[in-house]
Amino acid sequence: MSEKEPLFSSKNMKLLTNPLNENNPITVQVLGICSALAVTVKVQPAFVMALSVTAVMAFSNVIISLLRNTIPTRIRIIVQLVIIASLVILVDQLLKAYVYDISKQLSVFVGLIITNCIIMGRLEAFALGNKPWPSLLDGIGNGAGYGIILVIIAVIRELFGSGTIAGFQIIPQSFYDFGYVNNGLMILPPMALVVVGVIIWVQRAKNKDLQES
């Protein structure tokens, strides 16, 4: 290597910003939907979930990237699973220690970060072939891309389903006095799927390159 790349070169910044829109893990790569939708009834758990996934993804990306030349290819899946599982145990214990109520609401979905396909996907596609620093950026970028979609869905569902955002009353009481009723359908699980469908619709209508033929 002749010249050292600056830490925030445009190539590295692309790693961070690409997953936010045109390469979004949920709406474009279709990864990690499994554990994403069930936690989006309220904004708070969605936010905590997004943070946990970002943390696990960033750290596992860095660890795998450091070990990439020593892991035998045949057993790499097991190695990845063990590393992810240990990080998830750490996150789970931290959540239980500091935000017990939210950890109860997230229930099994914290454990399901282990089988979240985004993490495995990024480890396979990126960390195994890149240096630690770009891997860290890639992990944070994809975590943020995942988190943004999660929070958008949660805001929509909580606003229409309960009239609040992150617990604060947004729709004024006078609306209710006139006969406005919260849309109970939004709280039900199937509506999360419909909301994601609509988000994909909007995104693809704006960005024609993503459309499927």
Add this chain to the structure above:
Amino acid sequence: MQDIINIFVKSIFIDNMVFAYFLGMCSYLAVSKTVKTSVGLGLAVVFVLGITVPVDYLLNQYVLKPGAMTWLSADLADVDLSFLSFIMFIAVIASMVQLVEMIVEKFTPALYSSLGIFLPLIAVNCAILGGSLFMQEREYASIGQATSFGLGSGIGWFLAIVGIAAIREKLTYSKVPAPLRGLGITFIVTGLMGIAFMSFMGIKL
């Protein structure tokens, strides 16, 4: 006996893995293009869930739960290994999938070749780990209940993926708005199917 049937029916229709908990969505979306492959994957999931949930139940009951190891010696009564459950469950699942793969390959090569790549991929299907974690959280009382929960969730997942595959095969002939084509419409259809499944809510045997 009645509670076992009740759990079975409940886990197929009401607590459906896909529509109520969004588990196994990745393979659900990726493999549901044709009915034939989705039947293969669905059967494999039923099979693996039916094995891993009871095995993880035994593991949870005799090793991981607080005070579970008293059958070894009374001194171990205050040992709590439940923080290890994620890593133990995923290890059991990965090795079970490997085992199932070898058995199927040895005894029914025809089924093995029709399942192809899907068998190993099941190890990272969230529905499998989710089944074990729900089993742990809901504290089923006997191994019979745990088994019927595992099989029931598998069958629920099977129904969901075969249903969406059949709808997607028909969808190729309909005129869907361009930005919604493919992924978007699949999400919305899944949502509508979920609402339909909700009509089973409240059924008790």
